[in-house]
Amino acid sequence: MLRKPENSLSGEDDFKNQQLNFESVKTAYAEKWPGLRDELFRKDFEDNFDLFIAAYKSEGKLEIWLRDSSQPRYALFKTYDFSAHSGVLGPKTKKDDLQTPEGVYYIDRFNPLSRFYLSLGINYPNAVDLLRSGHHDPGSDIYIHGNCLTVGCIPLTDDKIKEVYILAIEARNNRQTQIPVHIFPFRMTQENMNRNLVDFPQHKAFWKTLQLTYNYFEKFRNPA
Template identity: 55%
Template sequence: MIRSGSNYTKTLFQVILFFMMTSSVNAQLTFKQQQLTFPRVRAAYDDSWSSLQSQLKTAKFDGPFQLYLAAYKTEGVLEVWAKKLKDKEYRLFKTYKFCQHSGTLGPKVQEGDYQTPEGIYYINVFNPMSNFHLSLGVNYPNSVDKKRSGTKRPGGDIYIHGNCVTVGCIPLTDEKIKEVYVLAVEAQNSGQSRIPVHIFPFKMNKANLDKFAVQFPQQKTFWAGLQPAYQLFEQHKTVPQSSEKEGKYSFK
């Protein structure tokens, strides 16, 4: 019994030591190196990074860069904007079509409504083992969303992902998410801890806002409050500073 207990203690010590050593190694890895420990991320780099590097160089984005993602529900596109670290203004790098749509215009209100959110978000999850190949999660619900939902459960788990199915997310297909995921890893690895993701109902120029406000009058006030984010970026090509207070956005 004494020998058995001694063996158990020794084994337990070895297991604890192993995990401590593993954690220590992971802590020393860069974000990109951590991501490359996952097979799908390695495959995504093998399949797309060489081509992306060439495109980035041609567009003069070679070297460390930052990203801004803008999604437009009516147009069904995800725009990927980039800028070098030393630059102030973003420039459009690539545009990806949604593979599928869910819900209608207007923000997500509650769990199970199949709506794609509308609002100001950032990437807060890199999922290299997604059920939809690879996925980038956004921080829905934020305080504006929670205020809108009231006592209803606002839902969650909103991702830009692979495959071609959705109940409120933004699917791009497996091939396209490889590129977006790799670009996001590179930006995060360069120090961009919060990659902004703005999800708009449509290109929010005056003509579109006037047109869709007639069709969706209940969304007019919310859309009017969201529109400055679109306008300020279009004007300056910089991501406006945003704040959330009492269920509303403000920008400067």
């Protein structure tokens, strides 16, 4: 589906310069970085920020939260719309089920050679996913990527992935070796929980656990 990236998170001294060797990344920086830097300045963020990504499947929203290295709490920077959806509410359990995962992840791959322009891989399946999948193949290769197609990933269009990819590079280049990505079925207020459990009662135990993660961030503006 996607070509494997040549650069990993093992970390040479200047990750950004490595990524700029790829034409897609160079183009993204030329088009998007001046405007992003202006927006960072207007919203009082410094260049040496940490990044947190939250995604909400039902709402089709991906949020970018930033925190200056000296600050304890993240603040919302930008929100992007999914450009397509796949599957239904509930976690991914096996290969080819078309489901977008739900859970606590982090970015583990930067792919400047993606078929979908640029892509950021998440560490699906994690330990919880493997346990849930049992004897089934849980699948793999879950990305935040460009384009408007998906079979379980989170697409944002080519234009929007340029910004998200750049922000992830900047965070990684500032020594954030793990960029957290939390994928929720919906904004996990109690009202939303009650409404969605009517149709998906089988996910109650998992969603109640995931709601603790959601509530922690809502209270402390810091991922658990």
